[in-house]
Amino acid sequence: MIEELIRPEIRSFIPYNANQQPYRIKLDANESPFNLPAAARQKLAEYVLKDPKLNLYPDTDSVELRKALSEHWTVDYKNIIVGTGSDQLIQVIANVFVGPGDKVLYPAPSFGMYGDSCIIAGGTPVKYILEPGQRFEYCKETIFEAYDREKPKLVYICNPNNPTGNIMPAADVLQVVRYCKNAVVVVDEAYAEFCDTTVIPHTLEFENLIVLRTFSKAYGLAGIRCGYSIAGPALTAAVNLARAPYNISRLSQYTAQLVLEEKDEIRKNVQYLVDQRKRLSGELEQIRGIQVFQSHSNFILVKADRCKEVYKKLCEKGIFIRIFGASPLLENCLRISVGTEQQNTILLDELKSICYND
Structure with missing residues (x-):
């Protein structure tokens, strides 16, 4: 009965489902890796x-x-x-x-x-x-x-x-x-x-x-x-x-x-993430099967061969990034939030292991 009372244009909505599982590295929501100063x-x-x-x-x-x-x-x-x-x-x-x-x-x-x-x-x-x-x-x-x-x-x-x-x-x-x-x-x-x-x-x-x-x-x-x-x-x-x-x-x-x-600490944090974005983009481009889109933000969009498999294996390692399964415009695309140097290094090492391990 309740479903019949819902406005027709709202019935197909899917409530936002943030990934709240335990994680090792969380790079899926474009959050800052820096805490309150x-x-x-x-x-x-x-x-x-x-x-x-x-x-x-x-x-x-x-x-x-x-x-x-x-x-x-x-x-x-x-x-x-x-x-x-x-x-x-x-x-x-x-x-x-x-x-x-x-x-x-x-x-x-x-x-x-x-x-x-x-x-x-x-x-x-x-x-x-x-x-x-x-x-x-x-x-x-x-x-x-x-x-x-x-x-x-x-x-x-x-x-x-x-x-x-x-x-x-x-x-x-x-x-x-x-x-x-x-x-x-x-x-x-x-x-x-x-x-x-x-x-x-x-x-x-x-x-x-x-x-x-x-x-x-x-x-x-x-x-x-x-x-x-x-x-x-x-x-x-x-x-x-x-x-x-x-x-x-x-x-x-x-x-x-x-x-x-x-302001000074925030400015320093922003510059750090911009520098890490450049580094992460450059190293992602060297990984076989990954296409990198230029970013001006604190995340990077990539297109990956075997996208679902890459995403699944990263999740198994406790590394969360964002996958876009429902949008045809973003087919085989993953979004990676820019983290700390250590987080980015771990991500890159795991990606290389996944993509080079045929």
Whole structure:
């Protein structure tokens, strides 16, 4: 009986199933291998011991965190919204702008939440394809054509794109924003710290541009579930219409503020991962049967001969990476999060053993 009550368009959804089994090395979720900086951990411990007032609701507007972010980006804090990860903001944006008959244009392959949030809001998701044969590169003309044809309410650009790792140059992104003037253009920059690119400075210039950022990747705070958006005043006010009250816990707000104070250590961690990404990419290219796609993020997409076998054998060794079994655009593809030098060395040694052991 319950199944019959579920909305038809939701019935085929498959709940997200993160791999929670015991592991030796976990490189499957694009998480940072670095923990909260020691100085921030000490301050957090003192905060908890002093009395974090967890019996009271948190600041529903996350004002102190938004002010800290405003200093970081040199924008008005009133143009920032904080969400439970970027995921919540993606759903809130869909809830505000998308209804029955409305379309959302998004890249494929990319983050599945773009399409799912549209369906949940009652709209129709429409993909624009990043061609595997073109190394998944963005093509602004493809977006223009799809925009003219579909007339979407929302247009998504994931930059760098997950899981392919490629980027659209900022100048091209702004051309899309300018061309798609009757749609909200959402630029998801969850991984942008790893390539030092952003269109945040242009959010006041274009009233239809909103940029999403997160503390989950470069800042190593996936466990606190905290992201944010930056846009002009009108767009920020619109998105705020559907944001749930008290959506960010007191501990998450405070922890995010602490890590913003550790700019030097975060910058060092990011550079370390960028250097390891280059090293890992170069050594993966030397392994027989593996094709490496250039990445500007903290992960690397590869295409592997005997993909399922490689994945299975790595799992047996306790090494978790991501396999894409359901997407034809990502056939035989694996995504590897960049870890520490030691983690990457172990992964490479195991891959060589698997791929060379015919």
